[in-house]
Amino acid sequence: MEVRVRREIVVWMGLSHDNIVRLLGTIKNPDYPFIGMVSDWMDNGNLADFIVEGLALPHRLQITCDVAAGLAYLHSKDVIHGDLTSGNVLIDATGRARLVDFGLSSIMAAFENTSFLTLTIGGALRFRALEISPPLHGSPEDFHPTLTTACDIYSLGSVTLQILSGQQPYYNIPQNDALVALALAQQRKPDRPKSQALIGRDEYWDFILQCWSKAQERPNAEEAHKSLIRLREEALRAQ
Template identity: 35%
Template sequence: MLLTIIQKISREIGILTILRHKNIVPLLGTVTGFGRRPELPSLVTPWIPNGTLNVYLTSKHNDLSARDRSRMLEDVSAGLCYLHSVPVVHGDITGANILIDERGQAKLIDFGLSTVLYGQSHLAATSIHAGAIRYAAPELLSDDVGDLPLEKSDIYSFGCVMLQILSGRHPWSEIKSQNSEYGIYGLKRQGHSPQRPNGHPAIMDSDWDIIQKCLQLKSDLRPSADEVFDFVMRRLCSSGQPA
């Protein structure tokens, strides 16, 4: 277990040292002497005051304008597009791994699973935050790890994040059972996708169409990061917002 933790930290440090983008939380350095394992290196990053996307949407849900949500979509898609151009696969894009700064700008964080080929058992062992199963592509829950198209797995997760940003609700919010994670796991294994949320703010048909494309069961049918970013930018321009 200790070796796995060290490998995960080392991998994240290695990835972050090569990334330079406004929508990626930068690595400032490392330090030891913190936490329950003070001998292990801790990553030093800038303080991001508004916390995770999950927390931000919960606290600001009624205060966010359509423009605010569009800008967050632009930020996340730009960060993802940059990663895939490096090329780096994030591997764990969730509402808990996106931070919101003082200007409302979204930044990706937590690259401990980046570029790693993993399946059901690895996902369960390494996803230390609650709710990761909601964002994971179906192929990552398969018993047959095979040659996984990891870039398209990130695209599935982006579709879930897009649904969350536009609706203010977690993906699979329609599942209300106490053991919702198990229910969601079963539905994904059966090929189901999250439902379109009702209520305010409503998701436009064009937005739901691209979300559905990102959530395709067959990974090769999902758009690329470039195609997703192009859609988001066209969306901004068509709404009269400066790109």
């Protein structure tokens, strides 16, 4: 575990971007076996806690732009996040989003093409890319997925869905990981939420579907960022 934490520290120390939470330092308690990491305090908690029904659409779209900008920066540094979920997007005092938790990205290379990826890496189930989810038939030990930047883009689509709708992916499946895992094994994508932000706004849903397309057909992070900027500007003009 300490090796993993040290690798995360090395990755995090090399990052500097407005949409990435800053690593301020580390701390080691002789009575505690692990290294602690000290980062900026984010006044508004994580994205899942911050997204409320009354949040204006342009602000929601700004948050999606922030997430995509942070992701584009990571990919430009050859860092795959690997765990992009609403819990790993933090909101600062100004309401802007910053990405955190690069632990999975820092150990990805050591376990690529092994069953460890199947069981551990790829983020929370509801945000996980279909291509790194074990198939319905066969043993997980025989499934050796590869974590790629395209996996992060799939997760970006899922995070965008939650930002715009206020509902997590597979919102119609109860809080049961086994049922979500079954949906992933069946290659079922999340359903379109019946929320005001998505009803009658096909361009937003189309963007999400692009992120959920086959890995080789997904936009890269920079392209996704540009698309979201355009959608945000259109929303501002419509006010």
